[in-house]
Amino acid sequence: MxxxxxxxxxxxxxxxxxxxxxxxxxxxxxxxxxxxxxxxxxxxxxxxxxxxxxxxxxxxxxxxxxxxxxxxxxxxxxxxxxxxxxxxxxxxxxxxxxxxxxxxxxxxxxxxxxxxxxxxxxxxxxxxxxxxxxxxxxxxxxxxxxxxxxxxxxxxxxxxxxxxxxxxxxxxxxxxxxxxxxxxxxxxxxxxxxxxxxxxxxxxxxxxxxxxxxxxxxxxxxxxxxxxxxxxxxxxxxxxxxxxxxxxxxxxxxxxxxxxxxxxxxxxxxxxxxxxxxxALEHKLLMGMPREPTIFRKVNEVVKCLDVNINPGGCSWLHAIVQIDKQSKEDPKKAIQAAFDGHGSCKHVFIVDSDIDIYNPSEIEWAMATRFQGNKDLVIFDKAPGSSLDPSAEFNTKNTTRIGFDLTKPLGNTEHFDKAEFPKINLESFLSDSI
Ligand SMILES: Cc1cc2nc3c(=O)[nH]c(=O)nc-3n(C[C@H](O)[C@H](O)[C@H](O)COP(=O)(O)O)c2cc1C
Missing domain, CATH: 2.30.110.10 (Electron Transport, Fmn-binding Protein; Chain A)
Structure with missing residues (x-):
């Protein structure tokens, strides 16, 4: 082609x-x-x-x-x-x-x-x-x-x-x-x-x-x-x-x-x-997409990485969503550090489990709402070098505060954190004579 x-x-x-x-x-x-x-x-x-x-x-x-x-x-x-x-x-x-x-x-x-x-x-x-x-x-x-x-x-x-x-x-x-x-x-x-x-x-x-x-x-x-x-x-x-x-x-x-x-x-x-x-979208795609493999590689060196999405909502540059197969309590924190190593301009990293659709912003927000507590699931790196493009970074130095959000559920019994399933039904049988 x-x-x-x-x-x-x-x-x-x-x-x-x-x-x-x-x-x-x-x-x-x-x-x-x-x-x-x-x-x-x-x-x-x-x-x-x-x-x-x-x-x-x-x-x-x-x-x-x-x-x-x-x-x-x-x-x-x-x-x-x-x-x-x-x-x-x-x-x-x-x-x-x-x-x-x-x-x-x-x-x-x-x-x-x-x-x-x-x-x-x-x-x-x-x-x-x-x-x-x-x-x-x-x-x-x-x-x-x-x-x-x-x-x-x-x-x-x-x-x-x-x-x-x-x-x-x-x-x-x-x-x-x-x-x-x-x-x-x-x-x-x-x-x-x-x-x-x-x-x-x-x-x-x-x-x-x-x-x-x-x-x-x-x-x-x-x-x-x-x-x-x-x-x-x-x-x-x-x-x-x-x-x-x-x-x-x-x-x-x-x-x-x-x-x-x-x-x-x-x-x-x-x-x-x-x-x-x-x-616009094409610019965002070209900026963010080539950083996904570098984040993936770095995260995969420390925990099992399943997927990475650098999403347009985060300007396809400042945010990364990283999906991991969590095996130990420390895995999300390791993944946060590795993700920043894989993309130096990133400001916020979100670590999620395999049941979260990383391409759906509502699912990330849902994981934050139901699996995250600010006093223990947050990793803050203050005065880190930030992106020259971030208007909120320190004006002269472009220093920024990097934050990693651990949005994963705890290991062990996850009963209260799992998405509840609705019953599977045969829809046709109920709709057959509907108008
Ligand atoms: C569409 C697009 C526009 C860019 N514009 C600039 C720019 O104006 N100045 C700049 O220094 N980097 C710009 N970049 C970023 C660099 O080209 C990019 O990070 C590149 O990979 C760095 O290459 P290097 O690893 O050889 O230094 C742009 C990237 C893209 C995809």
Whole structure:
């Protein structure tokens, strides 16, 4: 499967909406995507650009799993397998993403969206940044980027990211920003693995990947990508970045961030720009889902882990629900610590038993209501490093209070904690002559 064959399949089954009316990249596309979320959409006629725009492609685990022909239950195993068994991709010399090269690279030609009213500018939100370091090799990750001239953008780089390490080491880094990627590339770039791992090898383990050398920078990019923006990010050249609505659905603040300068833009003949609505379901899925296998692995090292859900209600980043097979009194507390080890930005962890549906928020609340006592089932880690995205974390340090909630029932006689069953009846026999 490629993204293009996937789009064809969606079209054939009438699962993608094609909007032909002229529409603006400023506010209008974002507004329609949000209004019709989670419906996949292609905007055929963008007022300010000759490129089409696609969005809402992978808003749910179901749509992500459908691409790979697997069930949602198989996503964590697929990601875990691919992280552990990453493999070399095939290098090609001819690639769709380089069918055309823009003569005079100009960001104004691209449908870079303005999303929300108070955003500081038009933003790239779905760009996979591929860069390279002489010691560590290639890295792929995401950085929202605000356009402020025809050739420049300011790039949000959270401290401590591998990209940040590369930039601080080298002072400037060449980058290829890839837009319009299949979900293996999208998910792999969102994983956080050890430095020195090329995430495109994880993508290749999920589904075979062809790459091509970028035209002006020394990195390999996915051959099937729709649009590639090549250039350089400079540590010492900074520009105001923000405000921007990010994952939490709140406005992130203005910061001075490094500048990216474009050198070349290559693309398919009929390239489609990939939109990713900030703070909406697709963004949430890409942030949270790749953290589920890392939590699963850490928890499973100390107790038997059954499943992990990083849920949209917790911004798909700040909350994790972990289902365990509790064998001893200490298991939930061990699982809480391990879950925080598996996802450093997590703030609240909820540990539940196997009879709780971790995808149903009411069931989590029910477990809290009936199995939890604050004086003994709470684990608090004060002044822990928190997420830069959490508006409630300490302003300057982003320190936070991490809390683990043990929502499991006690071991032994659980009679008073078990869900009561209603009688099983033969409904048909009672309804046969009803009107
Ligand atoms: C859609 C999306 C947008 C993101 N935006 C940013 C961003 O603007 N800045 C940033 O530093 N990290 C951002 N991230 C997070 C990193 O890309 C992500 O955590 C990545 O896995 C870190 O890679 P690393 O392990 O190579 O450091 C984003 C992630 C996703 C999925």
């Amino acid at each position: 490629t993204l293009r064959t996937h789009l064809d399949k969606l079209e054939k089954h009438e699962k993608i909406l094609k909007i032909n009316q002229p529409i603006s990249k400023d506010f209008e596309i974002a507004g329609v995507l949000k209004e019709l979320e989670p419906r996949p959409i292609i905007f055929e006629n963008v007022k300010e650009s000759s490129f089409k725009v696609m969005g809402n492609l992978f808003c749910s685990k179901e749509s992500f799993a459908e691409y790979f022909g697997i069930t949602t239950k198989e996503i964590i195993p697929l990601l875990t397998y691919s992280i552990n068994n990453r493999s070399e991709y095939e290098v090609v010399t001819n690639a769709p993403c380089q069918e055309l090269i823009m003569d005079d690279p100009d960001l104004d030609q691209l449908p870079i969206l303005m999303h929300c009213e108070k955003d500081g500018g038009n933003y790239i939100s779905a760009g996979v940044f591929i860069t390279s370091h002489p010691k560590y090799g290639q890295n792929a990750d995401y950085h929202r980027s605000m356009q402020f001239s025809k050739t420049e953008m300011t790039v949000r780089i959270v401290r401590g990211r591998h990209f940040d390490t590369f930039l601080r080491d080298l002072g400037q880094v060449d980058v290829a920003i890839c837009l319009g990627n299949a979900p293996n590339v999208l998910a792999a770039a969102a994983t956080s693995v050890e430095i020195g791992v090329d995430e495109l090898e994880i993508a290749n383990a999920m589904e075979p990947l062809k790459v091509v050398k970028a035209k002006t920078v020394d990195v390999f990019v996915p051959a099937e990508t729709e649009i590639v923006i090549e250039g350089t990010v400079y540590l010492d050249r900074t520009h105001a970045e923000g405000p921007f609505v990010d994952l939490t659905g709140t406005y992130d603040i203005i910061r001075d961030e490094p500048v990216f300068e474009v050198k070349a833009i290559t693309h398919r003949k009929d390239a489609i720009w990939q939109a990713l609505l900030p703070g």
